[in-house]
Amino acid sequence: MTSTRMSILKNFKVNIGPGKLLQEDFNKRGYIHPSRLALLHQYARLAGLRASLANHHDVFFKNSTLYIRHQTAHVNTNLTSALSSQPIHADFTVTYLGSSSLLCNTRLILENEQQCYSTCTAQCIGVDKQTRKPAAFDETVRNIYAYAVNGKRPVLSPLLETPQSTGQVIYNKKIIIREEHVDSNGHTNNAAYMKLCDTVFSSAITDGILCQEFLESPLRDYTIQYLGESVKGDEICFDMWQDSQNKYLIHFEAKKSDSIVIRSQFHLDNKLMSSL
Known part of the structure; x- marks a missing residue:
């Protein structure tokens, strides 16, 4: 029983x-x-x-x-x-x-x-x-x-992979952790990291690294793994790249100095684009 x-x-x-x-x-x-x-x-x-x-x-x-x-x-x-x-x-x-x-x-x-x-x-x-x-x-x-x-x-899911090819384009952006990003424990909130990934993703489109078509592709799923901590005032360096096998799978890796704090990926749905 x-x-x-x-x-x-x-x-x-x-x-x-x-x-x-x-x-x-x-x-x-x-x-x-x-x-x-x-x-x-x-x-x-x-x-x-x-x-x-x-x-x-x-x-x-x-x-x-x-x-x-x-x-x-x-x-x-x-x-x-x-x-x-x-x-x-x-x-x-x-x-x-x-x-x-x-x-x-x-x-x-x-x-x-x-x-x-x-x-x-x-x-x-x-x-x-x-x-x-x-x-x-x-x-x-x-x-x-x-x-x-x-x-x-x-x-x-296993830990997300780093770029698999030296020919892959990697987009870099540095972001300073602000008060709006931290929680009551004084550390960067888990959802705030997703917002920072959103910012990097949008910047890559604005800067021409990713095509505008990615704005026309809805999100299918996301994965994020938290490997370290950051606090207000820390400088976080984001790397973003497309998966070598699937351009609609976007990878992110964020570091504080040489320590990885998060790895993440956005998986976009390309069914809209394939139907155009």
């Missing part, structure tokens, strides 16, 4: 952000900005953790925090600006619990149509605020998510 109960995942319906997709969430072609999508999933995770941890939420986050190690999101390419101003909510589920890490899924759902328009899987690491090192979850947290202890751990 116990094993049956633990195999059943618990879903939490939560309200997020402004509760609507707004016009500014989309680019001029009507496709959602990757950074806005990442922010909506972040809102869903935060609300889901508060709902699932309930009375233990503030106790846990007094001495500990959760760092995102990896996240992958998939997007329904029908998610366009035509859907702006429609109410949305999210579903939150913890699918796996380890000693100091958990996996959670968030789903963005358009309430008027009851359709899921984006899903995201994120790996979160419990970290002690004082030592800045991974810390095992306490017994209360383990009891709350006991149903996920024996959950199937999804296979996460």
Whole structure:
């Protein structure tokens, strides 16, 4: 009986952000900005953790925090600006619990149509605020998510590759981390890195490194891996390049000095372009 109960995942319906997709969430072609999508999933995770941890939420986050190690999101390419101003909510589920890490899924759902328009899987690491090192979850947290202890751990994507050919064009841009990029822990927020990737991507189009056609290609999915930390005032050097096998797969690597802080990729859908 116990094993049956633990195999059943618990879903939490939560309200997020402004509760609507707004016009500014989309680019001029009507496709959602990757950074806005990442922010909506972040809102869903935060609300889901508060709902699932309930009375233990503030106790846990007094001495500990959760760092995102990896996240992958998939997007329904029908998610366009035509859907702006429609109410949305999210579903939150913890699918796996380890000693100091958990996996959670968030789903963005358009309430008027009851359709899921984006899903995201994120790996979160419990970290002690004082030592800045991974810390095992306490017994209360383990009891709350006991149903996920024996959950199937999804296979996460491997670390994103560096350029595979010396002939690949690499676009470089340096960005200074500002106050708007950092969270309450004083470190660059995970969704802010997506916004910086968005900035680099847009700059590459403006500077003629990428063709304008990329503005006409909706986002299919994104992956981002967090390998280091940065704080306000740090200079981050971004490299961006197209995949050698698929020009609609855009890679990013950001470094602080010689240390990699993130690797990311945007996978664009070229079905629109192939139909022209």
